[in-house]
Amino acid sequence: MHTYKAAPDVDVVSSTAEIPGIGKLCINAFVIHAQEPVLVDTGAVRESDDFMAALRTVIDPADLRWIWLTHTDFDHIGSLHRLLAENQELRVITTFLGVGIMGLTGEPLPMDRVHLANPGQTVDVGDRRLTAVRPPAFDNPITVGLRDERSGILFSSDCFGAVLDEVPERAEDLSAETLRQGQVFWATVDSSWLHKVDRAVFESDLERIRALEPAMVLSSHLPAAQGSTTERLLGALAEVPDAPPFVGPDQAALEQMLAGMAG
Ligand SMILES: [Fe+2]
Numbered sequence: 001m002h003t004y005k006a007a008p009d010v011d012v013v014s015s016t017a018e019i020p021g022i023g024k025l026c027i028n029a030f031v032i033h034a035q036e037p038v039l040v041d042t043g044a045v046r047e048s049d050d051f052m053a054a055l056r057t058v059i060d061p062a063d064l065r066w067i068w069l070t071h072t073d074f075d076h077i078g079s080l081h082r083l084l085a086e087n088q089e090l091r092v093i094t095t096f097l098g099v100g101i102m103g104l105t106g107e108p109l110p111m112d113r114v115h116l117a118n119p120g121q122t123v124d125v126g127d128r129r130l131t132a133v134r135p136p137a138f139d140n141p142i143t144v145g146l147r148d149e150r151s152g153i154l155f156s157s158d159c160f161g162a163v164l165d166e167v168p169e170r171a172e173d174l175s176a177e178t179l180r181q182g183q184v185f186w187a188t189v190d191s192s193w194l195h196k197v198d199r200a201v202f203e204s205d206l207e208r209i210r211a212l213e214p215a216m217v218l219s220s221h222l223p224a225a226q227g228s229t230t231e232r233l234l235g236a237l238a239e240v241p242d243a244p245p246f247v248g249p250d251q252a253a254l255e256q257m258l259a260g261m262a263g
């Protein structure tokens with residue numbers, strides 16, 4: 001778990017998960033130092049203690065006013081309830097479905113502390129407006145990313161993630177081929193439905209993101225990417241419908257792995 005600055009007013013709180021036999025995947029949350037400070041996602045469940053310690057190095061959690069929960073997967077909700085318990089002024093921006101799924105955890109979100117935002121809708125956080133954006137790829141129908149209208153930064157949730165051998169702090173430090181391969185592979189795992197999409201419809205959805213001209217793309221699972229990299233990110237995603245579908249190891253492979261470990 002470590003932190004770094006992606007932009008003058010955005011800190012990244014990042015950890016790296018090692019996926020056996022596959023590679024490394026960063027798990028990012030972001031602090032937007034807005035007039036009403038915003039935390040975008042809250043880290044992984046198993047790392048909550050480390051996440052909170054890292055978060056405290058970039059902001060006092062008592063100063064946060066908003067959590068933008070891009071979706072409710074376990075790598076995004078890790079410290080959600082803890083933060084809400086610590087800070088009564090915090091509100092959670094999510095979707096109706098997000099509230100519903102969190103209700104199934106046995107710890108429902110308090111309805112008076114929820115702010116619902118559908119794609120296209122905007123939340124005012126004092127010195128800037130944040131617009132909800134549905135990314136072109138996602139693994140959960142709750143997913144809503146956001147665009148910071150002041151900085152032009154796009155927070156894309158799982159979309160544009162990449163499985164890598166090593167995780168730098170800047171996507172530009174990866175070779176073009178490493179970034180492309182890592183991104184295509186991640187999308188085949190995380191958004192396997194992309195193999196079924198109508199190519200023309202998908203292209204027009206990518207065009208929608210291109211037209212936003214992000215100053216930077218901050219994905220939950222990719223090092224910070226400057227706007228000049230957006231075209232490469234979109235190009236990799238465009239390849240996914242024709243990429244080999246991901247098939248996980250089967251029982252025979254698992255037994256081989258376990259035998260290897262025992263050996
Ligand atoms: Fe996810």
Ligand SMILES: [Fe+2]
Binds near residue numbers: 075
């Ligand atoms: Fe994720």
